[in-house]
Amino acid sequence: MKLPVTDQFLLDMVYPFLDVANDMVDFLLSDKYKQIHILFSNENPALKKYRKDSNKMQFRQLIYHLKKSNYIKVKNLENKKVIMLTKEGFDKALKASFKVDKRIERKDGKWIMIAFDIPQKHRKARELLRSILENLGYKIFQQSVWVTHYDVSEKTERLLQAYSLDKYVKIFIVEKL
Numbered sequence: 001m002k003l004p005v006t007d008q009f010l011l012d013m014v015y016p017f018l019d020v021a022n023d024m025v026d027f028l029l030s031d032k033y034k035q036i037h038i039l040f041s042n043e044n045p046a047l048k049k050y051r052k053d054s055n056k057m058q059f060r061q062l063i064y065h066l067k068k069s070n071y072i073k074v075k076n077l078e079n080k081k082v083i084m085l086t087k088e089g090f091d092k093a094l095k096a097s098f099k100v101d102k103r104i105e106r107k108d109g110k111w112i113m114i115a116f117d118i119p120q121k122h123r124k125a126r127e128l129l130r131s132i133l134e135n136l137g138y139k140i141f142q143q144s145v146w147v148t149h150y151d152v153s154e155k156t157e158r159l160l161q162a163y164s165l166d167k168y169v170k171i172f173i174v175e176k177l
Contacts (some may be wrong), residue, residue: 013085018131050062114172117144135149136156157171
């Protein structure tokens with residue numbers, strides 16, 4: 001599945017900070033993520049790639065759109081323009097990383113069911129969870145009950161840990177729906 005340019009750009013901005021063995025959720029659980037404002041100067045390979053592949057106007061429009069959507073901030077530091085990813089930018093990159101993954105069906109033929117009751121004060125995390133569940137191949141069964149026949153239980157659990165939602169969510173393995 002081809003990602004939108006904005007999603008791919010954000011994903012490319014984060015991936016240089018990932019170890020080869022780690023995926024996006026491992027990164028979110030690491031100490032690297034705690035430093036939410038990662039800086040990108042003109043020397044960054046991802047920026048160079050996008051500047052090279054697009055004309056100046058397209059690149060400016062991309063940066064403008066990302067700033068307007070609050071995915072990045074552009075600042076002057078030490079006489080250099082740098083791009084800083086915001087929390088929303090990381091969330092968008094996280095969603096994009098799940099769009100890239102191939103879906104593999106469970107070999108045992110069972111379904112994964114996830115039920116959640118996330119408080120209103122964590123509304124944004126709940127909305128993010130729903131969109132990522134959809135990207136992982138989950139289908140809505142009821143308002144806060146989702147099911148999938150894909151083998152994504154480990155990713156789901158790590159995602160819940162990354163956003164501290166595991167106490168609001170129950171995961172079940174179900175033979176039939």
